[in-house]
Amino acid sequence: GAVVSQHPSWVICKSGTSVKIECRSLDFQATTMFWYRQFPKQSLMLMATSNEGSKATYEQGVEKDKFLINHASLTLSTLTVTSAHPEDSSFYICSARMAGGSRTDTQYFGPGTRLTVL
Amino acid sequence: AQSVAQPEDQVNVAEGNPLTVKCTYSVSGNPYLFWYVQYPNRGLQFLLKYITGDNLVKGSYGFEAEFNKSQTSFHLKKPSALVSDSALYFCAVRDKANDYKLSFGAGTTVTVRA
Numbered sequence: 001g002a003v004v005s006q007h008p009s010w011v012i013c014k015s016g017t018s019v020k021i022e023c024r025s026l027d028f029q030a031t032t033m034f035w036y037r038q039f040p041k042q043s044l045m046l047m048a049t050s051n052e053g054s055k056a057t058y059e060q061g062v063e064k065d066k067f068l069i070n071h072a073s074l075t076l077s078t079l080t081v082t083s084a085h086p087e088d089s090s091f092y093i094c095s096a097r098m099a100g101g102s103r104t105d106t107q108y109f110g111p112g113t114r115l116t117v118l
Numbered sequence: 119a120q121s122v123a124q125p126e127d128q129v130n131v132a133e134g135n136p137l138t139v140k141c142t143y144s145v146s147g148n149p150y151l152f153w154y155v156q157y158p159n160r161g162l163q164f165l166l167k168y169i170t171g172d173n174l175v176k177g178s179y180g181f182e183a184e185f186n187k188s189q190t191s192f193h194l195k196k197p198s199a200l201v202s203d204s205a206l207y208f209c210a211v212r213d214k215a216n217d218y219k220l221s222f223g224a225g226t227t228v229t230v231r232a
Contacts, residue, residue: 034219043223
């Protein structure tokens with residue numbers, strides 16, 4: 001149980017285009033989803049917190065107009081990188097926090113999406 | 119502000135030997151502590167957590183961690199390491215008052231040699 005999927009697992013795009021990444025909780029409902037960014041051999045940097053039905057909360061320094069987050073349901077959150085540039089190339093990981101139950105305190109992570117912007 | 123520190127960038131052990139990955143934390147209230155493991159080009163896998171109760175927490179794949187409040191530590195341990203345990207390990211802390219955000223340590227690369 002507690003499986004989180006991401007799609008696509010990797011994507012290559014041209015500079016200036018937009019890319020959408022999906023994060024789904026497959027066997028549970030997620031009250032909150034989180035989006036992280038990870039550079040090679042570095043830790044995870046929290047980008048934003050996404051709550052179902054409300055606007056995302058962005059961390060300081062993260063451009064909300066560039067990284068659009070939509071949490072349309074309790075099982076789906078999307079991250080859209082708008083007008084992508086090579087510096088946006090990174091490994092993007094989502095996580096989901098289970099709603100209710102004894103496992104509410106655990107975040108379950110997706111497998112990540114490798115974005116390369118040419 | 120909450121934070122965790124992983125003082126070792128790398129840990130190298132021989133297969134069959136004990137494995138310890140260190141983590142210390144800093145929070146204003148009661149800590150919620152987690153260990154995750156990451157394999158190359160993959161997301162994080164949950165290993166174990168400490169919320170309350172017994173200081174020795176047992177998790178997945180034979181790992182355990184000991185919560186030590188006086189030393190503000192939460193070291194990850196495995197009595198007998200396997201080559202397949204080679205991966206990147208992250209310690210994380212959550213401040214419940216902070217909207218359930220996790221703060222991660224820098225990570226420790228574990229290499230288990232055959």
